[in-house]
Amino acid sequence: DTEVTQTPKHLVMGMTNKKSLKCEQHxxxxxxxxxxxxxxxxxxxxxxxxxxxxxxxxSVPSRFSPECPNSSLxxxxxxxxxxxxxxxxxxxxxxxxxxxxxxxxxxxxGTRLTVT
Amino acid sequence: xxSVTQLDSHVSVSEGTPVLLRCNYSxxxxxxxxxxxxxxxxxxxxxxxxxxxxxxxxxINGFEAEFKKSETSFHLTKPSAHMxxxxxxxxxxxxxxxxxxxxGKGTMLLVSP
Numbered sequence: 346d347t348e349v350t351q352t353p354k355h356l357v358m359g360m361t362n363k364k365s366l367k368c369e370q371h372x373x374x375x376x377x378x379x380x381x382x383x384x385x386x387x388x389x390x391x392x393x394x395x396x397x398x399x400x401x402x403x404s405v406p407s408r409f410s411p412e413c414p415n416s417s418l419x420x421x422x423x424x425x426x427x428x429x430x431x432x433x434x435x436x437x438x439x440x441x442x443x444x445x446x447x448x449x450x451x452x453x454x455g456t457r458l459t460v461t
Numbered sequence: 462x463x464s465v466t467q468l469d470s471h472v473s474v475s476e477g478t479p480v481l482l483r484c485n486y487s488x489x490x491x492x493x494x495x496x497x498x499x500x501x502x503x504x505x506x507x508x509x510x511x512x513x514x515x516x517x518x519x520x521i522n523g524f525e526a527e528f529k530k531s532e533t534s535f536h537l538t539k540p541s542a543h544m545x546x547x548x549x550x551x552x553x554x555x556x557x558x559x560x561x562x563x564x565g566k567g568t569m570l571l572v573s574p
Contacts, residue, residue, distance in 0.1 A: 349504075387551055387564035388505070401561065435504055447493035447512055447555050450562065452504040 348372075349453035351436050357459045360426060366456045368419040368436030377419040378450060379411060380435040388435055394419060395441060426460045433457055463488040465554050467565035475573050480539040482568045484552030487533065494535045495553040495562070496526055505551065511535060522546070547572045 349370045358364050368377065375396050380388035393401035394413040408430075410422040419436055433455045440448040468483040486492060493512045497505040509520025516528045526537045535552060552565040 351504075385567075387567055390561060393561070433502075437505075449495060449507050449510050451507070452497075454504040455502075457502070 349436055349438055349451050351434075351453035351456050353456060354454065355457045355459075357461060358423065358426065359461055360428075362426075363422070363424045365423065366421040366434055366436075366458075368421075368438075368453055369417055370438040370451070371417055372438060372451065373416075374438035374451075375416060375441040376439045376448075377413060378437040378439075379419070379421055380437065380452075382433040382435055382455070384432075392421075423458075426458075428460050431458055431460045463492060463554050463556060463563050465552050465563055465565035467550075467552050467568045469568050470566065471569045471571065473571040473573065474542045476544055477541050480537070480542045480546065480570065482537040482550050482552075482570065484535045484537065484565060485533050486535060486552070486554045488554060488556065490556055492554045492556060494526075494528065495555070496520065496524070496535075496537050497551045497553060498548050499551065499567075500548045508537070508550075542570075542572050544572050544574065546570060 352367045377394045379391040381391055382388040390403050391405045392411045397413045408425050412420040435455045436453040437450040439450040464487045466485045495510045496508040498508050499505045508524050509518045511518050511528045519525045524539050526535055528535050549567045549569050551567050553562045555562050
């Protein structure tokens with residue numbers, strides 16, 4: 346099974362709302378990622394978790410708060426977002442990269458977020 | 462530092478004709494290279510990967526790519542396009558031992574009947 350699932354598929358929220366995006370994988374991967382993708386652009390890395398610990402934060406505003414409750418789950422908590430945060434949010438997972446090793450990332454279908 | 466250049470933002474082909482999507486990379490070290498495909502409003506699907514084994518890499522759905530170190534290229538080809546191949550294609554590079562990917566800007570493949 347090489348599936349990464351994401352919920353919800355679509356989300357509309359106001360600028361004062363609090364919502365969460367969820368991602369799940371059952372491939373035994375120990376690295377998980379959040380990306381943001383604007384229309385007609387490549388994905389931009391937001392966060393990387395390695396063994397349930399945050400290892401990379403690409404200077405993402407604090408209104409985005411990631412959480413990794415266990416090795417299979419990754420959440421992205423959203424609060425006080427701006428309209429420019431509207432985008433497709435993609436989750437991915439991979440085996441943990443190491444010295445001399447590169448593993449492909451498997452992507453979920455994404456959550457289409459609209460901030461009104 | 463590493464970077465990826467996809468030489469065409471759009472490529473148009475007719476169904477049944479060959480596909481060529483061009484990608485050049487820049488990397489200080491031996492890179493790993495990937496091609497991903499993204500259909501409209503979908504996530505990214507891995508087509509194929511190069512990780513310093515065979516230079517000609519075969520992927521899913523009849524796609525293949527050849528790693529040419531002397532030309533720093535990793536072009537994606539398919540002998541015969543199908544309507545279902547219409548999508549955005551991303552060339553991606555990663556350095557050994559690092560988890561971050563560097564994406565090209567993408568090439569939109571249009572397939573006409």
